[in-house]
Amino acid sequence: MSDRKNAKDRGEYGKAAEFSVWHKDAELPHFAALSGNLKTEVAIIGGGLAGLLTAYELMRRGKKAVVLEAVRVGSGQTEGTTAKITSQHGLIYDKLTKNYGFDAAWTYAAFHQQMIDEYEKLIQREQITCDFRRTESWLYTCEKETRLLHREAEVARALGIPATYETDTPLPFAVTGAVRFAEQAQFHPLKFLAAIAKKLTIYEDTRVEKVHGHQIRTNRGVVTAKHIVFACHYPFVIAPGWYPLRMSQKRSYVLAVKNVPQFEGMYYGIGTDELSYRFYGDILLVGGGGHRTGECADCCGFRHLEKCLREKFPEAQVVGKWSAQDCITHDDLPFVGKFSLLRPYWYVASGLKKWGMTGAMACAKILSAQMCGMEEMGGGAGEQKVLTDAMALFKPQRLHFLAGMHAIREHAAVNAKGLTAGNLLRRKPRCPHMGSELVWNGENRTWECPCHGSRFDKNGIVLDGPAQTEAEAALHD
Ligand SMILES: Cc1cc2nc3c(=O)[nH]c(=O)nc-3n(C[C@H](O)[C@H](O)[C@H](O)COP(=O)(O)OP(=O)(O)OC[C@H]3O[C@@H](n4cnc5c(N)ncnc54)[C@H](O)[C@@H]3O)c2cc1C
Structure with a gap:
């Protein structure tokens, strides 16, 4: 991501077509990179809206959390949002009712309605000026x-x-x-992010390279944490979890x-x-x-x-x-909660399907409840019941027949196509994430992975994950 980062550090927001309107009037604070090794209670990988809101909710409940951000806070998909805070997630409620039943659809609706109120409460509590309006x-x-x-x-x-x-x-x-x-x-997503970032412990320019048990290896040092949250948009670890097969x-x-x-x-x-x-x-x-x-x-x-x-x-x-x-x-619901049964101390916040404003707040509430306990979450019995039900609904290990069929159609087929032996043997640019053949997008001038969505510039520099390293031989005039 070095090209993007350098352009941003030179203050070229808004000049390059790829930087959004939000940069024109939001000043994001700078944070130093990690220097050396560190021990903490919670380490959050990713300084987007999901990562920062999770860190904020944990901090409010007395947890010692640090955010490890590869580039700058808000520099991922959050800077590209249109920032509508709504429970209206396209045509969803009829579908959810049919696929999961009335109670599950009710939980989805009630929880996301609550998340709008949570933004309002947080913004009032912290007196944040971020153009929030109903x-x-x-x-x-x-x-x-x-x-x-x-x-x-x-x-x-x-x-x-x-x-x-x-x-x-x-x-x-x-x-x-x-x-x-x-x-x-x-609201204005970056004004909001800037205000909450100031309250948190954040290390920028600190890329997580590997996670092994409780140890996180970054390009700046090793972090040891009791709990680890993958809020890096698309979790880059393939197994356990196997998110690439479902997303x-x-x-x-x-x-x-x-x-x-x-x-x-x-x-x-x-x-x-x-x-x-x-x-x-x-x-x-x-x-x-x-x-x-x-x-x-x-x-x-x-x-x-x-x-x-x-x-x-x-x-x-x-x-x-x-x-x-x-x-x-694969099934219209986000992945929020324990990363895998094999790693009960890893958590994931992903799959927000272009509704990540209420979605990020939902991640923060669910993950805090899981790490701090339900009694720490406040709210009345009704709110707590909705939170508990949402936790079950968004559980990343869920299995559902209809959704399973959809996953096979939508994901397995594309994965199979991108990863066939023929493709792997051809000398075409391949994605370092899982070896899928990359496709050239002429309008954007990027190499893109049709399987899992990683993107690279014409020289193979990674622009969007899950890939974390350069794509070899991805050269284009
Ligand atoms: C065009 C568009 C419009 C949208 N509009 C809306 C809207 O109106 N309303 C709505 O609710 N949602 C909307 N969304 C969705 C919303 O923007 C996203 O769901 C949300 O911003 C995702 O936030 P995030 O924190 O999960 O990811 P990101 O903001 O991408 O944050 C992830 C962070 O992790 C970092 N990272 C990645 N890998 C590593 C690593 N190895 N080590 C350390 N850090 C790492 C990245 O640098 C990044 O900063 C929109 C999405 C798009 C594409």
């Missing part, structure tokens, strides 16, 4: 078919979410149907746009080429163009996103753009 979240479509949205509104309401079905929205173009969730929120990555694109009419709320389109929207000041953040990492086609990426944007906002002026990616699990 607003509505909308799922919408402009296509004829609206049955799915009708159903989603009905199920979400039954699960206790303040949801309504609407045909009118504040968007400056007509929709055919929409689901409105009241009292959701948005892929999806990349999404964001345009920062001016010269468009202002409107209230946050939006997520569910039809083909329908985009996501939220304002930050007078800048509209427009998201879309997504694809599985390593499978970019003409109907994806920045060019396609801009084409879709111009259909709705022909006068729009693009003032910035960036892309990021997130981990998608």
Whole structure:
């Protein structure tokens, strides 16, 4: 990650297309690298939102936790977010109810609704200025078919979410149907991160290379910890845990746009080429163009996103753009909890499937409860019951028949294709993570792993994990 890191250290945020709008007015504190060996109660690998919130919640409960960050805090996917804090995670509630039953869907809804309130409480308690505000979240479509949205509104309401079905929205173009969730929120993710980072013990420029039992080997020294949390976005350890068989990555694109009419709320389109929207000041953040990492086609990426944007906002002026990616699990639920039965003192916070604002807070609460005990978590009996149920629902070792079938279709097939003996023998650039053949993404000028989503620049320098080392022979003009 050295190129990226150097550009950031030179203060080039916003100049390079890949750095998001959030850097323009957030100053993140610098932290020294680890120097020598260290013993601690909890070591958290990764200084993104999930890692820092977990460290913060542990610190509040008296645990001695350190964060080990390979580059800078917030420099991972968190800097690429659009920062909608919502329990509206696309079309999910009808699906969850069908796949897991009403009670599980209720837990998912109640827990993520609680996480919005947790942000508000934390921001008030610490008096953080981070542009947090309550607003509505909308799922919408402009296509004829609206049955799915009708159903989603009905199920979400039954699960206790303040949801309504609407045909009118504040968007400056007509929709055919929409689901409105009241009292959701948005904020400035890096202003928030900067404020909580100041309260924590963090070592930047400290890359974890290997974890063996309670020992973490970094490029700066060895850390010995009673508990170890993998909050490094995609856990880079293959076994135990076997997360690569159950998780892929999806990349999404964001345009920062001016010269468009202002409107209230946050939006997520569910039809083909329908985009996501939220304002930050007078800048509209427009998201879309997504694809599985390593499978970019003409109907994806920045060019396609801009084409879709111009259909709705022909006068729009693009003032910035960036892309990021997130981990998608085999069954629509994140992986939060014990890493593996074989390592009861390792924990994982991953698979947040592009909903990592409420997701990161959920990780922090679950992992703190597991390390500190339920009695330390506060809240009433109702809240504690939701937390306990969420812990069971997001347990990384869960097994479910429907989800298992989906995993075989979505993940095993791609893994098999990328890892065939033929591919392994061909002299093509390969991913150092598990040896999958890399694919060249011409628009982004990156090598990408279609199996697990690692990305490299044209010289093979790693940009996104799970790979942690350079890809050999990944040279491209
Ligand atoms: C385009 C886009 C828009 C999104 N918008 C929203 C939204 O509106 N609302 C929402 O809820 N979610 C959204 N998300 C999802 C959300 O941004 C992510 O889920 C969340 O930021 C993930 O945070 P994280 O802490 O898990 O990962 P990261 O922020 O990636 O943090 C992981 C950290 O670990 C570090 N690391 C990696 N390997 C090592 C190592 N070996 N040693 C030490 N450190 C290491 C990395 O440098 C990084 O800083 C969006 C995602 C995308 C892609």
